[in-house]
Amino acid sequence: MNNSTKYSKGNPDGGLTPITSPWMKHLLKNQTLISELFDKYSSPINIHHLPTFSNTISSFKKIFDDYGLKYQIFYARKANKSKSLVKQAFASGIGVDTASFKELEQSIALGGNGQNLVLTAAIKTKEQYELAIENDVAIVLDNKDECQQAESIAKTLNKKAIIGIRVSGFIVEDRKLYSRFGFDIERVEQFISANFGTGRHYENLTLKGLHFHLDGYSTMQRGKALSDSISLIKTLNAKGFNLSFIDIGGGILMNYLENEHEWTDFESNLKSAVIKNDNQLTFNGNGLGYEMIDGKLKGSLKTYPYFNRVNGTAFLKEVLDFTNLETGKTNAQTLKELQLELRIEPGRSLLDQTGMTVARVAHRKQDAKGQWLVGLEMNMTQMMSSSADYLLDPFIIYRDQKESSTPVDVFFTGAYCLERDLLLKRKINVPHLPQIGDIVAFVNTAGYMMHFFETEAHLFELSKNLSFSVTERTSFLDFVSDELVE
Template identity: 30%
Template sequence: MAVTPPPSLPAHPDPRLDSILYGGLPHDLAYAFGGPFHLLLPERFDANAAAFRTALEESGVEGRVHYAKKANKAAAWIERCAVTGTGVDVASTGELRESLGHGVRGEDVVVTGPAKADDLLRIAVLQGCLIAVDALDELDRLVALAHALGRPARLLLRRLPPAQPHSRFGLDETEIATALQLCAAAAGAVRMEGFSFHLSGYATQPRADLAGELVELCLKARAMGLRADRISIGGGFAVDYAAAGDWERFLAEQGPADYHAGKSFTAADFYPYHSPVAGADALRAVLTARPSGTGAPLADRLREAGVMLLMEPGRALLDRAGCTVFRVQGVKERDGYAILTVDGTSLSLSEQWFDSEYLPDPVLLPTDARPGDSPVRACVGGATCLESDMLTWRKVAFPVRPRPGDLLVYPNTAGYQMDSNESPFHDLALPPKVVVDEADGRIRWRLDRRPPS
């Protein structure tokens, strides 16, 4: 009788990463650090940012890409932004200072987030950053601050999405009207440059619909004497981690029996690890969509109105730009499968935030060859005393039995997985970030310049 293989979800093949993983470097680094670590590939970040710029150029739309810094704390990405002229999206004083300190110009920074601290607004005004205003009281504070500093504040008005009326972010229609009057009255203190929004989810048509509305708002604002020449559509550009067939099979086959302790997930619990339209192609889909399904495509409307398109992708700029490596510390048997314990914690895989699971299959890097070894299924736990400290609840099928000292590599973790949740629980050191590049045919590495915190 044929045995049904367990559900798996291999990440897209990545020959560049394979050349690093199978060249011996991960084992050397594991020995040097004595704990887990992250690998960063900055050339991938550059390529992803360039792909977004290409999509804008192809459409004939003037635009700017701003990296959403919250997606990963590493300095390497901000260094690349400074070199390539990519903008940065920040939401705290620390993020703003980090960006400025690594050479990003203030005029290339967008400051988002609700109820911004006075210190953040002060630095943003002094450095010429573009500030997305989330509420009327914030606008009042910003106008007063600009008067006090004698410097004009550059701002966007953040629109509450009509399709998401219960969001705590943004200004509704009545508040937008009031804000426009305030901006017109304070024209000497503020430069009202346009509007912004952020939508949950990854659908492209709703982004085009709301962008079309913001273009019309720009025209209305101009009639009031305001500049209003740009809109920001935020982030929400999906990442395609796995092939369509693998994703469909995984969802169809997985069930509680495939997880440690019978834990159950539904498809709605998971990030959509396959997306047929992802990254820069998702931007193309937004630009070619017809807002509200009628009239000219969004790209045409932007060009005709002379409106610049801003965006703040995070995960999409980090696609395939890094991975996370753990060392196996222990292996025990349990009810026909193995439980691996690694030298880190589940706090390094931030799907735990959502009581979910990071699904791309971890790759086993054994310390030696094991001819004749049989495949084994194993879940993966962290090195803490918490039952919930599970990096992978799923019983993953490994080609050979893992042993202490082997490495587990979680692919494509740079976007939101590496450090959103990390903390030095049990006084375990935070995983260092290792920047990898190639020169003259040699793979080189260095520690990221920003220490873990």
């Protein structure tokens, strides 16, 4: 078999064309290599390119360095469970944000410590507190109960717990931003003043900074929240506290798509199809958040915003350049003046272009509506986030190249015994019907798509995770299974 294989993008005449890195294109051309990986690891396989991850880390570091700021970057591990990325994060000089006992335990075993780890779990157990406190890992506390638990455990261990306080409830454009997480910023100053410090209630908690994480992706909201947090730290430090950092969490937008027009056209066409009650763009007319109620279009697109002009480091720059109208100074200027350390916890945006998921075709069939369903050796949880659909066109690698073929519309289905196990809800046009054993590749899946909701229902094996570092002349031996990373 020729080692160089032609591959085809789904929806070749438009669709939603993903940005695709050279390393991805190199693999897509090498069907023999991917087939060897399937023979060893079965289907599906998640593939991670570590140099891409490192390069993205470097780009974020450069922004902070250009501003002359004190900073620390924590990779949000919840976005992807692969141990190889944790090792690479440490090797690239950044930390890791952990959100569970096992994430923290593994990260410590992989080289993490009190200088490069943080625990931000939404639910914290006794074991989590103990492990973090014993290893001097900072803990972000969300409420009074957590403060009390951390205090009690720190006292029992005869240790000081390093903590940050999560805040929320910022007022932006006369509207209070709701979050189920954190202390209300309008009340937290009084709470800290009354309970922290020598002789106070939480004398075993060493308060080092503030933390927030906003819902949504507004740089203006984040800029205002950072500005308000700076003001709060100034007030607290004037009272004798010594807070040294502000952590603004993640939520940094990334851009998946090559073409803005494809994105706007897709949403426009979807709304039009829902209005006309003739939605043939998605499986069984799924509106992906849009629906007609009393003759009017209601709802909104319940997916990630896949095209974004302001993304990555440009997104962060807008937050840093936000100007406090009272002082006339930007966030970056004030942070530098006060020598405050700015911390971020990106997950998705640090993993941009780092991973892809490949799966084999198991069968083809036509349903009662005449729709072609192409079943893959994977299930919907192995490419699922909180988004209503993954709006990127997949790539198809055909084993047998045909000089002439008949294009066909297909839906890709998964292995769970559920009517809704659709890997993509969008209808995908392909050059010709895939055969059993052909390969379907989904690119840029490392951030939240591979593992976030992955389950072992039906006792299916979890997907295999591989990493590699070379780009050209790649061989089977260059890929390392995550099970072997230590």
